Amino acid sequence: MFHRRQEESSTGAKGCERNVTPERKLCGAEDFTSRYARRYAPLVTMPPVPKSDKPAKAEKAAKVDKADKKVKSVKTESAATPAKSPFADVTASDATLRRFLHGLPGVDTVGLEARAAALGTRSIKTTAKAYAIDLAISMIDLTTLEGADTAGKVHALGAKAVHPDPTDRGTPTTAAVCVYPDMVATAKAAVAGSGVKVASVATAFPAGRAALGVKLADTKDAVAAGADEIDMVIDRGAFLSGDYMKVYEEIRAVKEAAGPARLKVIFETGELSTYDNIRRASWIGMIAGADFIKTSTGKVGVNATPANTLLMLEAVRDFRAQTGVQIGVKPAGGIRSTKDAIKFLVLVNETAGPDWLDNHWFRFGASSLLNDLLMQRQKLATGRYSGPDYVTVD
Amino acid sequence: MSDATRLSVFKTYKLYVGGKFPRSESGRVYEVNDAKGNWLANAPLSSRKDARDAVVAARKAFGGWAGATAYLRGQILYRVAEMLEGRRDQFVREVQDAEGLSKAKAGAVVDAAIDRWVWYAGWTDKIAQIVGGGNPVAGPYFNLSSPEPTGVVTIVAPQESSFLGLVSVLAPVIATGNTAVVIASEDRPLPALSLAEVLATSDVPGGVVNILSGRTAEIATPLAAHQDVNAIDLAGADEQLAKELEVAAADNLKRVLRPQAVDWVADPGTSRLTPFLETKTVWHPTGSLGSGGSSY
Numbered sequence: 001m002f003h004r005r006q007e008e009s010s011t012g013a014k015g016c017e018r019n020v021t022p023e024r025k026l027c028g029a030e031d032f033t034s035r036y037a038r039r040y041a042p043l044v045t046m047p048p049v050p051k052s053d054k055p056a057k058a059e060k061a062a063k064v065d066k067a068d069k070k071v072k073s074v075k076t077e078s079a080a081t082p083a084k085s086p087f088a089d090v091t092a093s094d095a096t097l098r099r100f101l102h103g104l105p106g107v108d109t110v111g112l113e114a115r116a117a118a119l120g121t122r123s124i125k126t127t128a129k130a131y132a133i134d135l136a137i138s139m140i141d142l143t144t145l146e147g148a149d150t151a152g153k154v155h156a157l158g159a160k161a162v163h164p165d166p167t168d169r170g171t172p173t174t175a176a177v178c179v180y181p182d183m184v185a186t187a188k189a190a191v192a193g194s195g196v197k198v199a200s201v202a203t204a205f206p207a208g209r210a211a212l213g214v215k216l217a218d219t220k221d222a223v224a225a226g227a228d229e230i231d232m233v234i235d236r237g238a239f240l241s242g243d244y245m246k247v248y249e250e251i252r253a254v255k256e257a258a259g260p261a262r263l264k265v266i267f268e269t270g271e272l273s274t275y276d277n278i279r280r281a282s283w284i285g286m287i288a289g290a291d292f293i294k295t296s297t298g299k300v301g302v303n304a305t306p307a308n309t310l311l312m313l314e315a316v317r318d319f320r321a322q323t324g325v326q327i328g329v330k331p332a333g334g335i336r337s338t339k340d341a342i343k344f345l346v347l348v349n350e351t352a353g354p355d356w357l358d359n360h361w362f363r364f365g366a367s368s369l370l371n372d373l374l375m376q377r378q379k380l381a382t383g384r385y386s387g388p389d390y391v392t393v394d
Numbered sequence: 395m396s397d398a399t400r401l402s403v404f405k406t407y408k409l410y411v412g413g414k415f416p417r418s419e420s421g422r423v424y425e426v427n428d429a430k431g432n433w434l435a436n437a438p439l440s441s442r443k444d445a446r447d448a449v450v451a452a453r454k455a456f457g458g459w460a461g462a463t464a465y466l467r468g469q470i471l472y473r474v475a476e477m478l479e480g481r482r483d484q485f486v487r488e489v490q491d492a493e494g495l496s497k498a499k500a501g502a503v504v505d506a507a508i509d510r511w512v513w514y515a516g517w518t519d520k521i522a523q524i525v526g527g528g529n530p531v532a533g534p535y536f537n538l539s540s541p542e543p544t545g546v547v548t549i550v551a552p553q554e555s556s557f558l559g560l561v562s563v564l565a566p567v568i569a570t571g572n573t574a575v576v577i578a579s580e581d582r583p584l585p586a587l588s589l590a591e592v593l594a595t596s597d598v599p600g601g602v603v604n605i606l607s608g609r610t611a612e613i614a615t616p617l618a619a620h621q622d623v624n625a626i627d628l629a630g631a632d633e634q635l636a637k638e639l640e641v642a643a644a645d646n647l648k649r650v651l652r653p654q655a656v657d658w659v660a661d662p663g664t665s666r667l668t669p670f671l672e673t674k675t676v677w678h679p680t681g682s683l684g685s686g687g688s689s690y
Contacts, residue, residue, distance in 0.1 A: 378621075384645065385446055387453070387622020 086323050087287045094245040101244055101283060107275035107311060116306035119350055120343040129342070133377050134172050136341040136369075137164055139359045141199055141330065143178040143367050144394075145206075145298070154183045158190020160392055165374050167390075168381070174370065175359040176229060180205070181218055184225035199229035199264070203254055206268075206297035208233035212250060219257040230254070231264040233297060234281065236271045244284055251288035264292035264330055264363075270302030278308050282315035292328040298365060303333025306343055313351040326355065332365025338376040341369055367394055407437045407583070409444060409607065410590030412451030413600015419443045424608070426584060429494025437583045440608035442616040445575065448604035449622055452546040452573040455601030460543045460571040464519035471515035471569060473596040478508045481592060485557060485585060492556045492582035506659055507561040513662070514565035521570060521667050529675070536678040541671040543571030544649060545624030548617040550610060550639075552630045556582035558658045560589065563629050566666040568602055575623070576605045577614055579630060583607035611635055618642035625649035625670050629656075 090100045124132055142161045144153060157177055165171040176197035179187045187198045200222035204210035210218075219230055232254045238246040255263050265285040269278050285293045293312055295304040309331040316327045329352070335341055341364060348356050356362050371391040378386040407426075408415040422439035438444075459467070478485065482504055490500040522541055529537040547567045552559030556579045567574045578586035590605045606613055610630065618626055618639040626643050628636045628651060636653050643650050651669045 384619040384621055385449070385616060387449075387620070390621055 091245075091248060091287060094243075097244050097248060097284075098242070101280040104276075104279055104283060107279055109275055112275060112311060113307045116310045116347065119310075119346050120306055122343075122346045124342050124346070130377075130380050132342045132345050133338060133373050133380070135357065136338070136345060136364065137373050137377075138172040138175060139363050140174040140370055140373075141176045141178040141332070141363050141365050142174045142370060143298070143332070143365055145178070145180060145201060149180065149183060151183070151186045154179055154186045155190045156392075157394070158187055158196070160370070160394070161196045162191055162194040164370055165377065165391070168377075171374070171377065175363055178231065178365065181222035181225065181227070184222050184227045188226040197228040198226060199231055200225070200227035201231045201233075201297075202227075202258075203232040203250075205231070205233055205266075206299040208235050209237070212253060215250070216253060216257045219254050223258055223261050227261055229262045229264060229292075230258045231266055231294060232258075233266045233268060234285070236268055239272070239277070239281060239284075244280070247281075248284050248288050251285060251290060255289045262291040263289070264294045264328075265290040266294045266297055266332075268297055268300060269295045269304075269308045270300040275308070275311055278311050279315060282312050283319075286315065286319045286325075286327050290327060292330050292363070294330040294332055294363075294365065296331075296333045296365075298333030304331030304335055304344075304365075306347060309344060310347050310351055313347060313356070316356070317352045326361060328361040328363065329356070330363040330365055335364055335366050336368050337372050338369075341366075341373065405435065407435055407587045407607070409438050409440060409448075410587070410594070410603070410605040411444065411448045411601075412454070412604065413594060415590070415594075416444075418608070419447065422608075426581070428491040434491055435584060437587065437607045440606040440613050442613065444606055444608075445613050445617050446620070448575045448606060449546060449617070449620055451601035451604055452575050453622055455599055456543075456545060456573045458599055459568070459573055459602045462571070464522070464571075467569060467571065468515045468518035470597045471511055471518065471565065474592060474598065475508050475511035475515065477592045477596045478504075478511065478589075481588075482508070484588065488585045488588055489557045492579075492585055493554075503555075503558050507558045510558070510561050510662070511565055514569040514667075517566075517664065517667060518569045521664065521671070524664065525668055525671060526673070531677075534680055536680055537675065538678065539673050539675045541570065541668075542674045544670045544672050545572060546622065547572045547574050547670050548614070548620075548623050548626040549574055549576045550614050550626070550628050550630040551576055551578050551586060552656075552658070553579045553581065553610075555658045557585040557589075559629070559656075560586050562656075562658050562662060563627055563666065564603065566662075567627070567670055568598075570667055570671055572625070572670050573602045574604065575617060576603065577610055577617070577630070578605055578607045580608070580610045614639055615642065618648070619645060621646050623648060625651070627651040627669075628653045 089096060091097055142157055144157050154177075157179075161174040161177045163169065163171070164174060173194060173196050176199045177187050177191060178199040178201065181200045181202055184198055184200045191198060202219040202222045203215035204218060208215075215232075219232065222230060232251070234247050235250055251265055265288075267278065267281040267285065272278050272281060282293050293316065295308055295312065296302075309329065312329050316329055320326050329348070331344055335344065344364070345357065348362050371388065371394070374391045375386040375388070378390060408417055418438040418440050420439065420441035420443070422441070423436040424439045426434050426437045428434050485504045485507075486497065486500045489495060489503050490497055493500070493503075495503065526540040527538070529539055531537040549563050549567060551563060560576070560578070564574060564576055576586065586605050587607060590603070593603050594600075614631065614635065615638070617623055619642040626639065626648055628639060631639055631653055633653075640650050640652070649670060
């Protein structure tokens with residue numbers, strides 16, 4: 001996109017003035033309204049900024065229709081070939097990628113946390129609560145990622161994913177079960193015919209410390225066993241030492257290896273130290289073709305928090321505004337209560353928008369959360385507080 | 395600074411849930427008056443959500459408390475008595491205010507309450523001998539019955555006897571390894587809320603005792619229906635309320651101890667220790683344990 005902008009600019013088009021809507025849309029191949037692109041594209045491509053006069057108002061109005069049509073057609077085109085062309089020059093070299101990522105606006109830590117906290121104070125009651133609980137259940141990736149996992153446990157988990165509350169068959173199924181690659185076949189059999197997907201972690205989860213060949217083999221193995229979704233971890237070591245290209249290339253390679261399976265990219269936000277890093281990681285993941293960006297593995301101290309999830313939701317929102325490509329978000333780890341889950345749903349609705357309020361675009365990586373949701377669901381149905389005796393022990 | 399200009403420092407009475415002293419989730423308080431109708435303090439007016447939180451705390455504490463050795467529970471309850479002794483004056487004053495007794499009578503009530511803690515502290519490792527033991531069976535088995543705590547117990551504390559009555563219903567419940575959610579006397583909650591401070595400083599793990607103040611009917615109703623409460627002691631419920639609570643409690647087959655006329659000063663015996671116990675019976679094949687030694 002930035003490349004094309006440079007071409008048009010240098011041909012002396014009248015456009016590319018920030019405030020002239022139609023021209024701006026014309027000169028960028030995509031919707032050029034994203035503030036990231038607008039503000040930081042010059043850092044990447046350094047185009048000569050033409051000093052042209054703004055067009056007369058009448059002329060401008062006449063162009064609007066035409067411009068809009070063009071933008072629309074471009075959007076459909078970009079949907080066909082997602083996320084590759086727009087960032088071709090960003091990912092052209094290590095230096096350009098670094099310049100783009102470091103050119104992203106810094107995160108206002110205090111503002112971010114205050115906004116996340118403020119959105120967490122919404123009171124969701126009665127019918128809205130019932131809706132939120134069912135939605136949250138349908139968004140759960142029911143997860144078991146333990147060294148002690150057995151086929152029996154995975155079977156039980158699959159049964160629970162299909163019928164979370166056996167006493168109430170109206171309960172929605174969870175979105176998926178999430179297991180280690182060697183358990184994929186077992187999980188697949190356990191949820192067969194139910195519409196529940198099987199997600200598998202791969203790429204030397206959770207540390208990600210393995211050679212690329214091993215990671216790709218891990219991924220292919222999981223897909224071959226029938227995984228519908230792959231949860232990969234990024235190489236945090238490479239990311240933190242500034243080798244963004246390696247992270248990018250690795251995601252690309254895993255995406256290719258995953259084939260038809262949807263790819264969730266785990267950043268392990270707890271290990272990235274800063275919000276700026278989380279924003280950069282989100283953009284690497286999205287540019288590299290992730291279908292989902294996911295906060296954490298659940299294996300470190302700090303997991304999904306409202307603030308880092310809010311940040312990632314902003315990233316997917318801005319990415320769609322810029323490219324037309326929608327990407328999902330999955331907070332994982334540490335979300336244990338219905339109250340927490342509803343807070344996240346409020347974040348989704350208020351940040352990314354209702355388009356993301358669907359288990360195709362938003363997931364919870366959790367295991368104990370489901371029991372709390374079921375207990376709350378039973379409370380709403382019967383009026384009596386439920387207890388852990390009335391849900392399964394996992 | 396002379397005494398005349400010193401500002402009075404009022405105590406903020408708070409709930410006791412999970413070893414912490416929160417205000418009511420609802421933010422409400424109500425006025426507590428002494429026996430003559432003079433204002434004493436504001437007490438938190440608990441909502442059903444406070445009750446729910448208290449049950450969660452009690453459930454969380456149950457495993458550790460029930461699993462502690464009876465001897466240890468006895469030591470801890472004895473320590474409660476020690477702490478009470480140290481705060482005797484405070485409790486005498488509060489009982490005096492709450493129940494309108496003379497100082498001497500209030501002192502006797504507090505002494506009786508302290509003695510009651512000691513009494514139940516002694517019973518922790520002895521109750522198994524009187525309600526459990528080896529059963530004679532016609533077969534080559536050992537057959538052993540042992541009393542087990544039933545779980546989370548809701549206690550509707552006596553309305554009149556705000557301190558001795560409270561201790562008399564609370565101590566036996568936790569002595570046997572249950573955890574408790576106590577609804578303090580509606581009009582006289584202050585001694586109960588102060589007891590929480592004693593419990594918090596005497597090695598009783600957080601969550602073993604949770605004390606709520608407020609409208610008895612408002613808090614007791616959701617607790618009686620709560621699926622995660624195993625038993626309810628209706629000592630302080632009036633006839634009408636007791637009936638409603640018993641109906642609600644029937645849904646998940648709670649153990650219910652009905653209200654009865656009790657003289658709190660009299661020797662309590664073991665009648666309040668046994669209602670919240672379950673009996674676990676173990677059949678154990680002995681094999682041949684002759685002089686030749688074990689066969690397994």
